[in-house]
Amino acid sequence: MKLANRTKKTSNSGLDEIFAASGPGVISFAGGYPDQQLFPKQELEKAFSSSFQSSNSNLLQYNSSLGYLPLRDKLAQRLQDDGIVVNADSIMLTQGAQQGIDLAARLLLDKGDGIVVEAPTYLGALAAFDVYEPTYYEVSMDNDGMNIEALRKVLMSHQVKMIYTVPDFQNPTGTVMSLEKRKALIKLANDYDVVILEDGPYRNLRYKGESLPPIKHFDTQGRVIFLGSFSKILAPGLRLGWLTAGPELFSGLVALKGGSDVESSNLTMASVNVYLEENDLDEHIATVRSTYKRRKDVMIESLQHFLPSGVSYTNPDGGFFLWLTMPAGFDSTEFLKNNLIPNKVSFVPSANLMPSKKLKNAARLSFSNVSEEDIRSGIQTMSQLLSAKLISMKGIKKHVKQ
Amino acid sequence: MKLANRTKKTSNSGLDEIFAASGPGVISFAGGYPDQQLFPKQELEKAFSSSFQSSNSNLLQYNSSLGYLPLRDKLAQRLQDDGIVVNADSIMLTQGAQQGIDLAARLLLDKGDGIVVEAPTYLGALAAFDVYEPTYYEVSMDNDGMNIEALRKVLMSHQVKMIYTVPDFQNPTGTVMSLEKRKALIKLANDYDVVILEDGPYRNLRYKGESLPPIKHFDTQGRVIFLGSFSKILAPGLRLGWLTAGPELFSGLVALKGGSDVESSNLTMASVNVYLEENDLDEHIATVRSTYKRRKDVMIESLQHFLPSGVSYTNPDGGFFLWLTMPAGFDSTEFLKNNLIPNKVSFVPSANLMPSKKLKNAARLSFSNVSEEDIRSGIQTMSQLLSAKLISMKGIKKHVKQ
Structure with a gap:
């Protein structure tokens, strides 16, 4: 049985063992999980119960690829409040934002694109x-988002169909793309006729400072596909996200959703709609934010206190992640396997987070689903192991020099 | 913005207007919907409520691409009872069987395969x-399933990666593949190293006669991917199906599910698991079956009574569909648009149901979600329109001959 060529790609490879190592007793900074203690379980139970009790006779029936209209109406209002001009007819519900990424790639990418x-x-x-076996072009990240000059050079010299970006509290660096870069990005996309896939799962999770408009806000040509999700602000176990795009892209995405899984769960969509009617989502998000903010602060304090010199980190204004950079020559995958995991700590090594796997000396740390106590203790352990490792590296370097 | 080549394929084209025409006042034999009156709404409400009340603290959290283990355990038992040797570790939950089809194609098909x-x-x-832009080979249907000799000829002369079949109460003909053909099919697949995608959503909906073992039962080489679904036996609004396959195929399918939508809804999986603990699914299926059987009988009686001569139909032993065949030269798409829809009846014309769109003179009729009264009245209307159409066709032929 010969599998399709696409199955030979293995961006995911090696991560299974990392997540497998995130079992009991392990302090895992690896997963991007929200904290389940923060899920509004009672309110969601009530919402599901209400929707079962409602007169909606289609509750458990097929609906449409677009998804449950009253929920799309509410999302349209939320997106409008966030600076995206949209109505329910150009919003589709998806299986989390992940399905939106898959559908966008499916819509645009031929092999080699x-x-x-x-x-x-x-x-x-x-x-x-x-x-979809594309050709990847990597653009490095600055403190204020994608390096626009590097992007310009790529677009000038290569045929590009799509730019994928997480402009708000980027996964994995925590970086926010500046207003100037958002405008520059849309201008470049217009100039080079490229689609932007704007992934916004962390957009509502800002702990400090003012929100910037989504890139989609500046889109006058319908070339931005915007993805949102309830996973980080409500609960990922619902598997519910949404997308919006210009008319040409949107109709293609809707057609592809049909072949992919017909539609999302009508029961889930209707129940989340009831949740939004009966509760103030923004109030819920505010409480969630305060917990994550505290954890982020604890992680930053712990890093300040324990990290050896030569290791730097980002200090994000929101989201779930920060980015740790070790000195050149450091191999974070090797460090994870041989040092962290045996000592029951984990993170995601940088090599897994880019197609070229080039960057070896960095890692993603997530603070979202770790207690403040465990953050302190895990960062202390990691820092001690880092110190030892860096000292041994210096020793080796010296030895080599002699 | 140039879309991917795959978006130019339009198997779905033209069907939107048909389903759009299935609004209020229309007797639709087009949709393959189960009857929502039969959904165990109260029992499902109770199951969701129980799972919210349970001590399962992961209920609304991410789980794994495989899906909720206790439910996979129960499905393994059900599959074993049905003649498939399997355990929970080789079962994955999907967004209905539709996602299983997508993942299987994704796993196996390169462009042109x-x-x-x-x-x-x-x-x-x-x-x-x-x-996935495959090369299609169509194999015609006999009364006992795929024409095996035609299949053999295709396999002898072409490189084929996968055979897709609905062996039980086939969509759209209602046909059951015979025992002999099941065995012949697996032998051919072994001989020519081809994967079989066995789609079984109607398998439990037998109204008459004895069940035959699934093709997967005869699979000694792990080359059958078997798909099941709760959509037709419980409720499609749950969007819950499952798949099992030999180890090599299965691990590939699991990896692809991650990139597709991470996983299925933990809440839904856990709640359906509770439903299965608190209820007898087979008892529920038995009541569902009796309603669909009555409707099928009413449709057959109505067809016997009203259909003009020259039109034949299948009389299925289960499932949702039967197949209507008009005389050669008849165009069922044209008849649907110009005759049926203006008179508020609909079906699915045959041309849409094959890649070549060659077969013009047949149609799928679904009886699953139409009341007995509407079945009688709709079949009467359709038959009268068919009679008039066939007479006018004869008139034209005569006219041409003169």
Whole structure:
């Protein structure tokens, strides 16, 4: 049995053992999980119960690829409040934002087509893109988002169909793309006729400062596909996200959803709609934010306190992640396997987070689903192991020099 | 913005208007919907409520691409009872069987690869396959399933990666593949190293006679991917199906599910698991079956009574569909648009149900979600329109002959 060529791509490879190592007793900074203690379980139970009790006779029936209309109406209002001009007819519900990534790639990418990704980027996006066997172009990340000059050079010299970006609290660096870069990005996309896939799962999770408009806000040509998700602000176990795009892209995405899984769960969509009617989602998000903010602060304090010199980190204004950079020559995959995991700590090594696997000396740390106590203790352990490792590296270097 | 080549395929084209025409006042034999009156709404409400009340703290959290283990355990038992040797570790939960079709195609099909489909076949499968731009080989249907000699000829002369079949109460003809053909099919697949995608959504909906073992039962080489679904026996609004396959295929399918939508809804999987603990699914299926059987009988009686001569139909032992064949030269798409829809009746014309769109003179009739009264009245209307059409066709022929 010969499998399709696409199955040879292995962006995901090696991560299974990392997540497998995130069992009991392990302090895992690896997963991008929200904290399940924060899920509004009672309110969601009530919402599901209400929707079962409702007169909606179609509750458990097929609906449409677009999804449950009252929920699309509410999402349209939320997106409008966020600066995206949209109505329910151009919103589709998806199985989390992940399905939106898959559908966008499916819509646009023939084998070999060019796609720009941030380097580093979201591992799950690479897993989705890999299936369509694109040509990857990596654009490095600055403190204020993608390096626009590097992007310009790629677009000038290569045929690119799509640019994938997480502009708000980027996965994995935590970086926010500046207003100037958002405008520059859309201008470049217009100039070079490229689609932007804007992935916004962390957009509502800002802990500090003012929100910037989504890139989609500046889109006058319908070339931005915007993805949102309830996974990080409500609960991932619902598997519910949404997308919106210009008319040409949107109708293609809707047609592809049909062949992919027909539609999303009508029961789930109707129940989340009831949740939004009966509760103030923004109030819920505010409480969630305060917990994550505290954890982020604890992680930053712990890093300040324990990290050896020569290791730097980002200090994000929101989201779930920060980015740790070790000195050149450091191999974070090897460090994870031989040092961290045996001492029951884990993170995601940088090599997995870019198609080229070039960057070896960095790692993603997630603080979202770790207690403050475990953050302190895990960062202390990691820092001690880092110190020892860096000292032994210096020793080797000296030895080599002699 | 240039879309991917795959988006030019349009197996789905023209069907939107048909389903749009299935609004209020229309007697629709087109949709393959189960009857929502039969959904165990109260029991499902109780099951969701129980799972919210349970101590399962992961209920709303991410789980794994495989899906909720206790439910996979129960499905393993059900599959074993049905003649498939399997355990929970080789079962994955999917977004309905539709996602299983998509993942199987994704796993196996490079552009141009050969795939055998029954002619006619399930429209949604074509929509899933189209994405991977395969080369289609159509094998005609006999009264006892795929024409095995035709299949043999295809396999002898073409490189084929996968055979897609709905052996039980086939969509759209209602046909059951005979025991002999099941054995012959697996032998051919072994001889020519081809994967079989066995789609079994109607398997439990037998109204008459004895069940035959699934093709997967005869699979000694792990080359059958078997798909099941709760959509027709519980409720499609759950979007829950499952698949099992030999180890090599299965591990590939699991990896692809991750990039596709991460996993299925943990809440839904856990709640359906509770439903299965608190209820006897087979008892529920028995009541569902009796309603669908009555409707099928009413449709057959109505066809016997009203249909003009020259039109034949299948009389299925289960499932949702039967197959209507008009005389050669008849165009069922044209008849649907110009005669049926203006008179508020609809069906699915045969041309949409095969990649070549060759077969013009047949149609799929679904009885599953139409009341007995509407079945009688709709079949009467359709028959009268058919009679008039056939007479006018004869008139034209005569006229041409003169």
